[in-house]
Amino acid sequence: MGGGRKAYSALPTDYKLLEEVGCGASATVYRAIYLPYNEVVAVKCLDLDRCNSNLDDIRREAQTMSLIDHPNVIRAHCSFVVERFLWVVMPYMTEGSCLHLMKVAHTEGFEEQVIGSVLKETLKALEYLHRQGHIHRDVKAGNILLDSTGVVKLGDFGVSACMFDTGERQRSRNTFVGTPFIYHSLCWYSDQFILYWILYRVDIWSFGITALELAHGHAPFSKYPPMKSFKEMVAMCLVKDQTKRPTAEKLLKHSFFKNAKPPELSLKSILADLPPLWERVKILKVCEWCRCVEDLLLCICLYDIVNELNNALQRKDAAQLALKKMPSAEQEALSQVRYVGILTCLVVFVYFFLFLAERSSAMISFGIADEYALVLV
Numbered sequence: 001m002g003g004g005r006k007a008y009s010a011l012p013t014d015y016k017l018l019e020e021v022g023c024g025a026s027a028t029v030y031r032a033i034y035l036p037y038n039e040v041v042a043v044k045c046l047d048l049d050r051c052n053s054n055l056d057d058i059r060r061e062a063q064t065m066s067l068i069d070h071p072n073v074i075r076a077h078c079s080f081v082v083e084r085f086l087w088v089v090m091p092y093m094t095e096g097s098c099l100h101l102m103k104v105a106h107t108e109g110f111e112e113q114v115i116g117s118v119l120k121e122t123l124k125a126l127e128y129l130h131r132q133g134h135i136h137r138d139v140k141a142g143n144i145l146l147d148s149t150g151v152v153k154l155g156d157f158g159v160s161a162c163m164f165d166t167g168e169r170q171r172s173r174n175t176f177v178g179t180p181f182i183y184h185s186l187c188w189y190s191d192q193f194i195l196y197w198i199l200y201r202v203d204i205w206s207f208g209i210t211a212l213e214l215a216h217g218h219a220p221f222s223k224y225p226p227m228k229s230f231k232e233m234v235a236m237c238l239v240k241d242q243t244k245r246p247t248a249e250k251l252l253k254h255s256f257f258k259n260a261k262p263p264e265l266s267l268k269s270i271l272a273d274l275p276p277l278w279e280r281v282k283i284l285k286v287c288e289w290c291r292c293v294e295d296l297l298l299c300i301c302l303y304d305i306v307n308e309l310n311n312a313l314q315r316k317d318a319a320q321l322a323l324k325k326m327p328s329a330e331q332e333a334l335s336q337v338r339y340v341g342i343l344t345c346l347v348v349f350v351y352f353f354l355f356l357a358e359r360s361s362a363m364i365s366f367g368i369a370d371e372y373a374l375v376l377v
Ligand SMILES: Nc1ncnc2c1ncn2[C@@H]1O[C@H](COP(=O)(O)OP(=O)(O)OP(=O)(O)O)[C@@H](O)[C@H]1O
Pocket: 021, 022, 023, 024, 025, 026, 027, 028, 029, 042, 074, 090, 091, 092, 093, 094, 095, 096, 097, 099, 100, 142, 143, 145, 155, 156, 160, 161
């Protein structure tokens, strides 16, 4: 590897996998030690059996990822196949993704200052990628990684996104991502340039959605009334007509980013007093498990209620047969009482269901808060 970059070997025995620090649709990410340098790295293990792309496509994407050279974009040190997994070795980002952080400790989203810094760094990454002819296509809070010194990097570029792409999307990825430099020069001389010009703006749309994601729960336009510039910036990204969306370069000049603090200052507030990343992953897993148990209990409850209603109806039918001998006024009164009973049951059932549905959606935040308190104790 040239350009003064450190070389990393493709020997799995040179890496000691430690704790799991993240899990995506097709991959698990581990904190690891690269033994020859005694350096902490992240190893993303992609399950090739769960991927749609062939190995050559995946290799090419990983190679593209290793050509990236920008402080705000995660670059792969190297990648190689180990049994049915592709290992992608990359710098370890001690605080994980923004999504992760929000789930564990900022369920209401981040404050304006933090959002401004994180988004500005992300935008710098996008501006670089677009200038190089790349389209990220998977901009989201789960792919914005942070470290304890306030470094922000856009991750997951060109590897996991391609895994599930098929048809047009896959073709366009191969065209625009697989051969960026040649393509970039060629497209200046062809109609395809127009296509490229439009396509990269999908990243701007996702960027707008990511901005809302980071502010989620904040009701961003109410809790912080002065966020007018934020609102305006997001609205610019979420214009339906792609040609009217701004470029990353233009967005960077927006007043919302002009006032953004450097991340090493603003991120301190959200990173303070948290357990290490791998502990947080465990907490989230426990919460996920609790949610599954709650769902299971809900199913059992519903099953019992439906069973009970069924039995009640059967009892009613049996009683009606017996009542045929009774005088009609008495029959009427009794059946009215039964109908009221069944109706009450149904109303209780609906209320109970709504209550549990609401609880189970709120559960993850409460669960995390409780678990987190336990860890801190
Ligand atoms: N270099 C890294 N350092 C530290 N943590 C990481 C690193 N890369 C990924 N992670 C953590 O692992 C999680 C899963 O990573 P991955 O890239 O597979 O996730 P994803 O993009 O959220 O999933 P998907 O592939 O389904 O889109 C991330 O959300 C992040 O918390």
